[in-house]
Amino acid sequence: MIERNRFLSVLTHVVLLLGVAVVVFPVYIALIASTHTTEEIIQVPMPLTPGTHFLENFTAALLSTDTGTGLHTPMARMLTVSLVMALAIAIGKIAISLLSAFAIVYFRFPFRMLCFWAIFVTLMLPVEVRIAPTYKVVSDLHMLNSYAGLAIPLIASATATFLYRQFFLTVPDELAEASRVDGAGPMRFFKDVLLPLSATSTAALFVIQFIYGWNQYLWPLLVTTEERMYPVVVGIKQMISAGDAETQWSIVMATAILAMLPPAVVVLAMQKWFVRGLVDAEK
Template sequence: MVERDKVGRFISHAVLLIGVLIVAFPVYLTIIAASHTAQDIVQAPMPLLPGGHFWDNIAGAWGGSGAQAGSKAPVARMMFVSLVTALVIAIAKIAISLLSAFAIVYFRFPFRMFFFWAIFVTLMLPVEVRISPTYKVVSDLGMLNSFAGLTIPLIASATATFLFRQFFLTVPDELVEAARIDGAGPMRFFKDVLVPLSSTSIAALFVIQFIYGWNQYLWPLLVTTDENMYPVVLGIQRMISGGDAQNEWNLIMATALMAMLPPAMVVIGMQKWFVKGLVDSEK
């Protein structure tokens, strides 16, 4: 039995190690490519050991230098646009979803469940489905090439509203009665009781929505034509202009490496809260 356990542990660890290597190898290639010159990368075979130009390529991409075709928007600006977009989408989605779920659960008004199901049905209408009318509205309101145009059409979330509603339904009625006896109004009960109880769910949703906002590509592709409003994901695509000889792959890979860092930092920094928000049943 002990030997069988040892064999099972060895196999499981071997499978995990192989999985890690498969996932990590593209990241390793990105780091390697970001440390060489453009001429070194297009050679066959491509170098698999680090070069000596890593920080030069990072600095060149950060400042937007480059001599070939393609976008030369500074990565610093693109990272700023992506960061603002991701933060606004994540925070606004959570705030709107909290308030809408609070209203649906704790207020009695006509057609309450109708409005809830109307919100829920929008799960079948993502931005990709309603992209043409949404673009027309944004264009008519003059919000092209702006942070408002990048974020406002994406800040409503039926999923988050549904999750918060389900959580609010598990809050004991005794808490509501105790808050009412203490003289707490609806918004004070919301601020002092419901929001603290929802902290782990908020953290988990923040991680998910931040990554969702950071990785947006299709919508920014439509509403931005000015390089100063490119998010970093769109900027990477714009840097790829044609054949291998025309692309500065060292700068592209340096940009891709920098684009990986903020989502990774958010996941690592909020990992404890993220996992707790997904699996904790005693919130």
């Protein structure tokens, strides 16, 4: 039994609170800045209490096409692009990884393990390494400035395939034998047995892959040349003026807060499943 120590208990709580403060303080600054005008934000010191322009700034960021930031597309459109891209990447990665892991574990075909290791080796080749040939392929297929061009090159996932393969290897062979005796085919076994068993792992992967897709910056920056197809992360960067132009920081901060909301909602809504998917070992 671990002995209770009051000093250590207080120390751990202090360290925890300091860690929370370090993480939350930048978000607090962005939220406060989104309630002030740009003139108030650039004052020294910057106000640390809420202002009176909350609705004005958020309405301008979300709906207006004339925010003085250099962009002419409402942020609602960019949020929609980010949402579609993140969902397509998350769902696509999970679907492809499930099927590829299922084929590798439960089917016997020539060069089966070679195929698996070929998929696994791609972990060493991130998007940044293969970005030039990937862009060439997307351009030749006329997928620039499209949802397909934003999502399809990013939906393959060696990590998810590996995790599903390791999980399927722990599923007792008796389940496959029982399904075969009952007359269930491979896809019936996949749908009725493997999918329900892997629900928690799928939920955890969905949260991770959704945030991965939502935070993409480099690839969308390359394949989008029209504002209507900018995701919100690229939109925020384009809102920050270069040179002598004045940046509307109040609108930028309001947009940043709006950009945080969908990933936060996904994490909070799937928190229980996410934690179970990471730590639950029950089959």
